[in-house]
Amino acid sequence: MRYLGLTPDGRWSFGPYFDQLAPRLQNAAAALGRLLHKVGGPDSPCRRLYAGIVRSMALYGAPLWVDALSAHNKALLRRPQRVIAVRVIRGYRTVSWTAASLLAGDPPWELQAEVLAKVYQFRSWQRANGERPSVDQVGRIRALAQRALIQWWTEDLGSPAGSVTVDAIRPHLRRWVNRRHGVLTFRLSQVLTGHGCFGKYLHQIARREATPACHECGAPIDSARHILEECTAWEPQRRALVAVIGGDLSLSHHIMPPRIRP
Structure with missing residues (x-):
């Protein structure tokens, strides 16, 4: 059965959906990645925009499938995230998913799916009670979910022991993700990852x-x-x-x- 672009199976595991989604994400990440050269090319805001395109494709319908995220499905999401994150940071292809997503300030997509699910659940609960949530209320719920995401991400990065990149950024993770200064250059990424x-x-x-x-x-x-x-x-x-x-x-x-x- 296919409904609004989603393909749940009889057990609502969304296995067929992720199997179909993964190649599309890989192709999109690879196509956009070819526009993002390590030296020169688009600047950081443009790179983040391109990454957001692939992320939006990946997280479509997240409140419905977030509870079906098996280890296999998470792996299918992480592969394209790594491809586009490496391009965002101007890194070498050998940079790991953990280091690339961390330097790009792009939390694991499965955790971002949890944030979307929390916001959706709040809206659904409000509407079920005959209320219409205000923009401020939704914003507060989203902010709380984002703070929880950073906490989950920090804990994930702490086990098992991380790379030098993880060890350097983890103590400052919230500030790193929310920073509004600085850009990653080709050579700076080499220093921060050790791949160069x-x-x-x-x-x-x-x-x-x-x-x-x-x-x-x-x-x-x-x-x-x-x-x-x-x-x-x-x-x-x-x-x-x-x-x-x-x-x-x-x-x-x-x-x-x-x-x-x-």
Whole structure:
């Protein structure tokens, strides 16, 4: 049975619906992603707009199917989210779904579906009681659901132990998602993910280097942290950075330096 674009099965598991939806989302994410080059291309607002298009397709009818989100269905949602999130952050294709969605400030779509369901349930309850919810009432419910979403997301990121990207952003997650300053560049994304022109990445993941050693200073491991904190070849740039954000060069400090924290 197909109703308003949704295909529930006899058990209301929505398995056939997600099986049909997944290729459409993948194709849309890939098509839009081809317009979003890592270097140059549209700016951050445009990238977020494109991501919103795919997200809207994914979350259509969410209040109806949110309770049917099995592990399989969640995986089908996460694949296209990762594809478009990687393009939003100008990252490498090897960046994980967790890191890409986190840097893009795009919570897991299954959690966003919960927010939509909460708002829908409130409206339905009000109308069932003969009342018409005001815009302010709906806004308050949505804000409460959004705060709960951030809490759920924070807990999800804490188990199991995350990557360096997760560890850097998780303490500042709410401020990171709600921030109105700064953009992610191609090179900044490399630093925040560790996926880029670093010996460790080129050796272990890209398989382009025989060793993870630094070509500049000869250190045994060339990583984003090594570039930021240790490599002597980048000392002039490091001094300039310290003059702006202070002596703490950890990724967490880069994410939200004290002078821009509320």
